[in-house]
Amino acid sequence: MTAALPHPALHASYSGVWLATPGGETRALSRGEAIRMAADTPLILMNAPLIAQRLGYGELSGLDILELFAFLHPAQFMVPTPKGLARVTGLDTPQSEADVAGFLREATARLLATPDDPDWAEREGAWTCAQSLARLRWPWAPLVAPRLIRPERAERWLFSKLPEWEEGAARPSPRTVTITGADVEARLDRLTGAGAERRTGQRGYAVAAGHAFAPRDMRDSPNLVLAEAGTGIGKTLGYLAPASLWSDAAGGAVWVSTFTKALQRQLGHETRRLFPDAAERKRRVVTRKGRENYLCLLNLEDALQGGFAGRAAILAQLVARWAAYSSDGDMVGGDLPGWLPTLFRRNGSTALTDRRGECIYAGCPHYRKCFIERAARASAEADIVIANHALVMVNAARGRESDSRPTRYVFDEGHHLFDAADAMFAAALTGQEGIELRRWVTGPERGSRGRRRGLAARLSDVASYDEQGGRAISQAVDAAMALPSDGWLQRLAEGEPFGPIETLLAAVRGLTYARDTKGSDAGYGLETELAEPSAELVEAAGPAGEALDSLVRPMVALGRRLEAVLAEAPDWMDGPARARIEGAIASLGWRTETVGAWLALIARIGGPADPDFVDWLAVGRMEGREYDIGLHRHWLDPSRPFAKTVLEPAHGALVTSATLRAGGDWAVAEARSGANHLMRGPSHFEAVSPFDYANQAEVVIVTDVKRGDLSALANAYGRLIVASEGGALGLFTAIRRLRGVHARIADRLAREGLPLYAQHVDPIDTGTLVDIFRDDPRASLMGTDALRDGVDVPGDSLRMVVMEGVPWPKPTVLHAARRVAEGGREYDDRIVRAKLAQAFGRLIRRADDRGLFILLSAAMPSRLLTAFPEGTPVTRMTLDEAVARAQRLPSRAPLLHEAREQA
Incomplete structure (x- = not known):
């Protein structure tokens, strides 16, 4: 069966590159040979972006077997590894990296035979989708389309297949009961x-x-x-x-x-x-x-009708195939495989959700089938x-x-x-926030693509019915022109801001750089307190405040007119129209509150400080590149509005x-x-936890890894992971150090047969990285805060947690203010203890778990050891001694403290 496949398969890891030919031969290739072959020959791959990264060839493309699986089995998850693929195809797991390339050809043949199965559950819609993908030159189309039989009648697919939600009576208030x-x-x-x-x-x-x-x-x-x-x-x-x-x-x-x-x-x-x-x-x-997690059917329709091009258009077709079988339309953590959008380097998955608050509610032709509305109504009855x-x-x-x-x-x-x-x-008057509000009010900029719709388009019927409402819309659109527009960052860098808001942001940028004490060449974000503002900032504040006031007034007036239209209930206002206007009122209220918070921030410039808030200026930068600039305001104690808004009612x-x-x-x-x-x-x-931490876990504080020495840090991680034979979760407080360590040890671990995955390095979403890590006891995973909290990996797959150092809080303006208000050093200690406790909590999840928690920091204060459960052994030792401890982990020694005593 595999002989009929005309395409070779390629597999690359940090330990080598292998090619399986249609003739059944598997041979090792150099990276250069692999790149040249990939440029000339369509190759079967698994996770093309990951293979491209390992080869150092960013433009690699081919027949990605994950895309084929997503087409054949929409709304089904597969761990995107050879082991995961073997599980879903019923094949044996390849025993070595060299066997993977040949295995990919076998798995491809097995998947391509799926349409021959009379019980194939996802047949409906496949033929129609395949024709669209063939027109888009999807690499798999020539192999898939001939295997699909054209249905005798038009397929019910996607928009015609999705069920409609139904309105129901309001749920009665809960009865007053007492449970014993x-x-x-x-x-x-x-x-x-x-x-x-x-x-x-x-x-x-x-x-x-x-x-x-x-x-x-x-x-x-x-x-x-x-x-x-x-x-x-x-x-x-x-x-x-x-x-x-x-x-x-x-x-x-x-x-x-x-x-x-x-x-x-x-x-x-x-x-x-x-x-x-x-x-x-x-x-x-x-x-x-949140609604930004769900597929927007109107955005999807636009993408399918030409709004997307190239690879993004292929992604839209595969998402449409998924949507027809999805249980809830959740694109982030739902039944859309997290790895699917990451296969498309410049993926348009975010454009398929409603991230800008532009929903037109009942004005949408798919409103009755909307995943978001269905979830809202289902939750009202749940x-x-x-x-x-x-x-x-x-x-x-x-x-x-x-x-x-x-x-x-x-x-x-x-x-x-x-x-x-x-x-x-919190509130943030930044360039990015400003440009989003401008787009929400005015609609798309001239020449831009997409379905963005401004106020005038979303409320055209109201404007034609209510003269005052139409005037307010027009005034809001005119006032929004003062907000930042496309190219604002470049104009600020060149010293040529356009309009009062950009002028304010230029003054923010100048003052932030002027007061920088950490070295602006370091590449990190910069910030400074909003105190003793410069003359330029004070001068820019007045026109910026006037511009925002000119915007908020018609927005408030429009909200009142919409409420009046609801009260008047004209003949054209049926149930869906009412729902749309109610949605517009809610969305308008949110944006009005936002502008009101911006005005309060501007009023703070040159004025007295409000003791309930912390205000500062910031230039957001990533690897030396500016991406946002603005003013920020946070509550000194955000639990106060939380209590008022959520708890009290x-x-x-x-x-x-x-x-x-x-x-x-x-x-x-x-x-x-x-x-x-x-x-x-x-x-x-x-x-208290029922686990026997005295026998199940040990905390090791390594005393001889020099702080700031990246080579020494990488050596420590590498030796510990080799000693434990994988099963390690490495936690970092800085992405730069994570990447530096990964670059130094990935090849070494691969030669030992120990896979290493890393957040912020591998082109794989965090949830899928955890799934891969959980599925392979010899794999290790490195990451930052997202892996410290909420990762549940019981058993042998996680038997060692390694932290690069004490997770001290970053010395930001906000942190400094709260530190003063909440106890100084004790406030810092509480934060560190909480982070250490959460990280340690990843280690022991079941009664039969055993593990080491290793902290690569001689500067760990004894007062912070209360972060760990009572009875947990804590030992300070050298790296050599810690490596010896880690070598006992694969045997799952039941009494770690006995090993310590014997040593």
Whole structure:
């Protein structure tokens, strides 16, 4: 079967390059030979961008087997490795790197035979999509299209296949009920199973969590429970037990909010315990994310009709194929494989979502099939809504769904609430934000491509019906011309700003560089306090404020006119039109608030400081290249608006985490959760981890790796990973050092047969990197903060965590202000302890896990060791000694402290 394939297959790793020919021969190639062959011959590859990176040939293209899989099996995930491909094709996993190229040809033949299977579940739409891909010169089309039989009648595909959502009556308010501790324990028993071990900590946790669901007896004072539960307690089922019990009895929805998409996926799996039947689970459990995560069908239609060109157009066709089979249309962490968009170097996947708030709601021809609207309506009827901290705050602050706002919340990963609130309630008057607002108001710039629609296009019927509304739209469009436009960064660099806002940003840039103390040539972002402004900045502030005031006035007037049109209810206003105008009012209100915050920032220039806020100027740079400039404002204590906006209207909330107190006392948890700003204090619960850390883990502090010596750091990582035979998670505080270490050790590890993957290096999304790491016990993974939090890799795949050093907070203007306000050095220590605790928490996830936590820093203060669970052995030693410890890891020695004593 493989002999019929006319194309050779190429595989490249850091240890070599191999080619499998149609004649069955496999031979090693030099990188130069591989590049020359790839330029002349269509080659079968797996993850072309990754192979291109390893060859050092950025323009590599070919027949990527991942694209073929995405076409044949849309909305199905595959770990994008030879092992993952073997699993889905039923072939044996190749035993060496040299065997992979031949294996790719076998797997290709197996996949190309899929259309011959009469039970192929994704046949519908394949022929139609293949014809479109053939016109776009998709490399696989000549091999795929002839294997597909033209259907006798037109296929129901995508827009005709997607179901429509239905409107329903508003959900009644939850009934007032009381759930007892005995009832909670009985529900927990049902979820854990009859034969499960009765865990005291989990049962106590579940009963304590149930207090969040008691009836509220004071206005603006929710029943708030702060619960710290160590790893292994079983938090998820612990809070799902009272949450589901209350939902059943009260008829209300509980929103379970997380910080990471990984935990959202994990929660979705755990709810199978609640509702084993898939149909019932889909109805009663809904995952919600921000609208920018979901496919916009109108943007997709534009892309399919010529809005995209080249490789981006192929991506649009594959996304359309996926959309017809997707369960929820979630493009970020849903059932769209995370690796698919990354296969397209200049991918247009972000243009397929609504990231600019330009939705026209009922004016869209696909409104009744919209994934976003369907998710919103499904969540209004669901019992459990799995959301995230950002979405919860956005909905509470400016959501359209005020009638269905939840009364009960569970905030898992509660230690991140402070940071999520910090991002949500901040304001930034920057060039990038300004140009986005301009596009939202005016529509596309002349000559630009895409479906961007301005206010006039989105509200044309209102403008024709209401003269005052039409005048306000026109005035807003004229005023928006004062905002930054395309090319603004170059004009500022050349000293030729256009308009009052760009002039203000030019003054911000000049003052920030003038006050730089770290060396502007370092390539990092620059910032300075908004204090003692220069004459140029003060002079620019007046015209900039006038320009923004000229914009906000017609926006406010337009909002009022839209509300008046709703009240008048003209004959042309049917249900969809009303929904569209209501959406426009909400979107307009959000943008009006944004401009209002900008005006407050400008008023601060030359004026008195507001003690509730921290204001500063910044020039955003990446590797020496400027990408944004502007003024920033953050709450000194963002838990205050969080408490006012989210907690006070709620009737009950549980805030939980394994590190809620950040190694401190309950005062820390209360301050960072917003509890301090409520009239009634919270209740507390603590359950320590059931794991035997004294025997399962050891903390090693390496004392002889010189700080700042990149070669020594790379040597340490390389030796430790070789000693442990992989299974290492390497955590960095700086992307530059991560890349430097990776470049120095990747080849060495490959020669040892130890795959190394790295965030910010490999052209693979973070979620897929974790999936690859989890799937291969000999692989290692390096990354930054995103891998420190929320990564759940139990078992042999993660047996060593290596941190490059103590994760001290960055000395930013915002951090300095909070440090002064919250205790100086102790504030820094709390942050470090929380980061260390989260990183250590990746190591031991099950009762049979064993592992080392290695910190490559002799400067680790003893006072920070409380970050680690009580009883965990902590030893300071040389790198040679640490390598000897790591060599014991593959054998999974049960008592690490015995090894220490024997040494």
